[in-house]
Amino acid sequence: MNKVFLGIGGNIGDKHKNFKLALELIDHKLGKIIQKSSVYETPPWGFHCDDVFWNQVVVIETKLEAEELLWRIHELEADFGRERGNERYSSREMDIDILYFNDEFMESKDLIVPHPRIHERRFVLVPLVEIAPEMKHPLRRLTSIEMLENCLDKSVIKKVKMDE
Template sequence: MMLNKALEYSTAYLLLGGNLGDRKANLKKAIELLNDKIGKVIAISSLYETAAWGKTNQPAFLNQAVGLQTNLSAVAVLDLALSIEQELGRVRKDKWGARLIDIDLILFGDQIINIPDKLQVPHPHMQSRKFVMEPLAEIAPEVVHPVLGETMLNICRNIKDPLEVKKL
């Protein structure tokens, strides 16, 4: 007789963005695929429009944060997110270049993960980017950054990023 072991679930927070094509439809489809392939979507932020960061001579981005419950590892979540980007037509050309969809794993429970050239969680630049923190603070205000020991809301309130982020 086998004993049923409860599955371990983690809460993952991802940031979605895109500045090409039908931006809203691309984000919506990405969320559907995340729910189908990675785990149950439990939170979705409002849409936020932001001027391009890093490489600024391109269209504005729409960004949205998503929280989901998954029984997959962080690496499996990342690999599936990258496959969803490809499925939706993402082509990687230029760093910080224009794209149909971008899916970044920002937080994975309270885990700290550093796999060189593969995955860093928490995302190493999240606390300095308003376009990440505003949607994340909307859906996870009391979640604590596992390295900084600050809530998402506090980090967002104290961010120094001058880039305008407009909630739609």
């Protein structure tokens, strides 16, 4: 079984409904969710827009290998209307990133794991610290807490009250 950390986020549509559905689809199509952080409200990162994002980190156990997992993630994102284009950052109903795949490093045309910008993004680090504070990044050899302490992103991250 592979242990995978996923970052999920979105800023348009009914965010509450989208997150609930995304968690159901992840559990059904990608792997069993074994842990999840709180949901956090965060400003856009890398571009400007008026809609705030919601972000969360979930941990799954999956039999899928990394490339097939990525392919299924793209299918799941398409179910939310995501069209992959030239814009790197844009508003979307749901975005799912593979943050960690076991403690492996891999790099291909379509996938780099660990995610190359974990250490730059408070919207990933804050929920990651909540569920895996002492986990070490396999390349940087820093814990989640250490990466958050060193993060240059000073965005304000607020916990969202979710009714289960």
